[in-house]
Amino acid sequence: MSDETRPRGASDTSRAASRPGATSVDPIDILAGRMDAAEEGLLTCVHCGFCLPACPTYRELGDEADSPRGRLHLMRAVAERRLDPASDAFQTHMDRCLGCRACEPVCPSSVPYGSLLESARRVARSAVPARKRSAGRTVEVMLRLFRHPLALRVALSAARLARALRLPTLARRLAPGGRVGEGLRFGAAMLEASGGRGARPVAPDPGRTSRLAGAPVGPRVAFLPGCVQGSLFGRVVDASDRVLTRNGCDVARMGAGGCCGALHAHAGDHDGSLDLARARIGEAERMGVDLVVTDAAGCGAAMKEYGEWFEANPAWAERAAAFSSKVRDVTEVLAELGPVPGGELRRTVAYDPPCHLRHAQRADGATATVLAAIPGLEVRTVADPDACCGGAGIYGVTHPELGGAVGDRKVSEVRATGATCVATGNPGCMMQIGAGLILVGSRMDVVHPVELLDESYALLDGER
């Protein structure tokens, strides 16, 4: 029987090769260095298949190459040099993953899928010139943009202007058919969705709500507005700021347009992600705060992983770990403080947890605590809360068909709750679900959970 077995590819490459600080390596070694089970590498996967039903792309397509186990198998084949990282199989299936990490909580061996995917995308990215990558130039342009705060601010301001001029609505209606047209239509709908009115009917106060008299002095907080959140969802950032302040936090905002590097890491732009991470670490150190807080689940998940990103880099390891230990989602901070109750808000809201809060940070329980501080609010859970909405950055633009299919499921589950608005804590998800709702002609609002608490506080203040 031994002739039927094949030894697994032995790897001499140390894990350090995959880590920042190492000199340039054969890209395949990035994966080859991540084999060992003892170090939570590819061999940790026992191939049991428990992840298959958790995976949105597998559920949609039924092809194991689009399942977590299948992708890990392809990664291993590359590490074992049985598969060319430039091959269509590797490129397509690494790219097609939503990165929702719903596979992680169901894995009996705790395979660090998200981190392995980032390594794999690094390999995939370096194996093929930019113009040939399956996601194409859209992603490359965006990644470059997000590395430069100034350029990013210009671009996002342009997007805001376009939104104000209702150009997305126009574009959505005029977009041609076909794959490109579908992508354009969805992108336009996403931008349109970001302009929703949020929870507060009118912005009631010009400045920041001050801390309640007599409220305990809470932590000093560096608040990361996030690049997308900060520009397109300014109302959410303001709401977070007010709500944190009201609950006793001393809030200072981090620099506008400063990106956390999550998008780069997800796309395999390793150097880009590390540069941005270093910038954020330095910024937080200068601010001298107790906590680093964000209201974008994707940013929070990445910043909590800075420690791992720099693990093998002696110059940064300690600083990165210290930074990561301070990172919290806005709802986590509020839940820890025990949020001050607000005024009665008679609304029915559907709550859908972002994957990066639920699976990556495993912290979506805090949202329930936040919403529970709102008297009168009826919270309905969206069925199948483990499932991704299909947001995954600009997946709906780059993969209109698959993203649309995954998104349609979520949109119909959201609508099935019968709620008047849907709350989720990540800008990508807000735009994705919002775009889906717009395209089916629904009038449901999409809000961030803190917006509801903020509105509840506004009502309380109004009563006084």
Add this chain to the structure above:
Amino acid sequence: MTSPAPPAPAHRGRPDRPSAPTALPAGLERRLRDIAGAGAVVTDSGRLLVYESDALGRFHQAPLAVVLPADTQEAAAAVRAVHDAGLAIVPRGAGTGLSGGAVAAPGTVMLGTARMNRVLGFDPARRVARVQAGVRNSQLASLVRPRGLVYAPDPSSQAACTLGGNVAENAGGPHCLKYGVTRRYVQGLTMIDGNGTVVEIGGGSRPRGDGLDLLGPLVGSEGCFGLVTEIELGLVPETEGVRTLLGLFETTAEAGEAVTAIISDGLLPAALEIVDRHTITAVESSPFRAGYPRGVGAALVVEFDGRESELDADAARAEAHCLAAGATEVRRATDEADRLRLWQGRKKAFGTMGRLAPDLMVQDATVPRSILPEVLRGIDDVAARYDLRIANVFHAGDGNLHPNILYDRRDEELTERVERAAGEIMKICVDAGGTITGEHGVGLDKREYVHLVAGPDELAAMAAVRDAYDPQGRWNPGKVLPDDVATGSGRGFTPRPPVTRVEVSAPDLSVRAPGDVPWGSVLVAMAEDRQWSPIAAGSPELPVSDALRLDLGPLEAVYGPVRESVLGATVETPEGRRLHLGGRVVKNVAGFDLLGLFLGLGAIGRIEEATLRSYPMPDVVEVLRWPADVDGSALPGWPHAQVVTGETHAVLLSGTAAWVDHERTRLKQARGAPVSHDRGGDALRDFARAFDPVAGMEGGVAAEDVCVVEVRPGAASDEGVRFGEVVASVAAARWSWDPTLRRGRVATRAGEAGVAEWTAVARTLAYEGGGCAMLPPASGRAAPERAAALREAIRAATRHGHPEAAGADRIEARVRAAFGAAFGVGS
């Protein structure tokens, strides 16, 4: 560039198989894409790597292509295309199997069921669901739970594994101690044969009559008989409550003794699971810590389900047995979260072991449960001699062991030691009266070990039955049977010495008896050990061999078909070969399951001796009778055995006194006071006889020229094919009706009921999607030629509604031919 392909595994198919093609034949890819859509066909060599192994991970071979059809029609078209290209097909569900069963043979096409994931029908009233093969086990479970129903088999991979795969492997799970394995719940299915023809087998409305049990061998056939595309599955009612205990012991032997004590006391927990010291260490050092105290050498999970009022007493008895066996501590779950915590150490065992070593050989073997402690000592000894870490996790109630050997396959010497140790463990289990696999199947992994449990005759019979289902060898070549079926000398297989008297083994819940002793004497011997069997409840005078040709009648509603009560048998085939089938363990998926072919009214051959499953003797047996026209619709809860005849509606209650009291009260509330109320063994016999219409005919069984026909109305009709009305068209018929299983029997004098009248009845029923079939003359008394004419008329009329039934008839004819038996054996 990709590196050189891994060496092709040395699978060999059947000897007549031509050498495997290495490329997809021209035009096949296009044809498959036309059938299933472009996204449903994989031919790219990189993508195909993903399909090169299953959850065992030990065997690697990519297929030439993978096709993922969405329904039976697409699957049948794809099979025809592959058939036309001359290739074989390997079915695959979710690839969660642990024996290499879903790994391709070289030069084959893989057919995956992942996109066949729709539930086609769910009838809560009839407690049945019809699903496509790719529906996941937990998907069905969560669909039916809101209606108070449960799909009982719960393999550990239930969140991911498909029901089609469950059928292929005859999957078990922790709760099958009480509820039985997959086979018990498969009522019918749609399969595609090697030519791409769709064949219907079984199904709620189709009578078994004198037909062979074609479903039994299919369940557990590991994809070698055909592709199952749709399955009709029985469901059970959710129980009122559950009690979970965790006993902590210093040694596994003590835990094993507690299990024996619990079973011997007549308790039947829903699950009895043990994890050993090594497993506890692994779990406790993982992120899934279960919180066992230091120094614990074994943990026993005992779970009872049933009626609230009885559960506490059962749990208290089990706790006392644990303490008496030496438990240092017994914990009781107080709520659901607590219950999951107690299960944690068991449920997370495999995954956490994956973190201890790069490779894990997950073994699977079953032994009679009373011998567990000895076998465990034997395994410890093997671990010591081969210097290996072997962690044991097992379904102790079934005697189903999972010794897991930790290793690193990059170390060749170690790997070789692991293989030898695994072989020794198999030998130990087989020598102890067990078998080589209880639930994971043989696949590629254990083909050589099949020699330990089957001799040349048994292997030849298995191959012949496989070939009867798949004459051209199109399905999953190279699996299950060893390569040397024809030439193998039965290496290692020693049949058990023949039994000369009834042997009861209460701790194993089994009894072994020669075929020629009267069934009544078996019941008497069992009663001495407080054991009981539902077989032939009304006919103690029959010899064992004949008793096993009857079905259980209305008792099937409670105990399942007769196959579920038979663990193993020695049979003589019509051509005079003696076959030793099955064994003495509850879970057994070693090789193809031929046992069902030798049971029931259509059985092939003669039973020489049998090992039967026994049940703890019910404390009380009671029969309540109402007038025949009382509303007999099923009450919620566990089904009752019921019979309606022209005069009365009878319900059998058996179990503990408290259970019987409770059920009697419920029935009285629903149906009013019964007209009669009998207790004891005679009541049971009278009840069982009520279903046998011959017994009620004037002149009794002595009457000449009596035919018995089994009738099942279709799913389309409600209770309302008024059974009596339909059969009343046949002169002088006597009938009985089982409202729980919705089937009836009619006895008539053949001379009075003409062929034309019966054809009309059969047509009426076939129109409703149901059917009827003649039972063999053994249970009637018709002259053979009259019976044959009647049988043909009924067959023809019934088939009218089921064109696919012809496919099943062809398979049945080939199976009978394989054993040299003509149709209608039994006269």
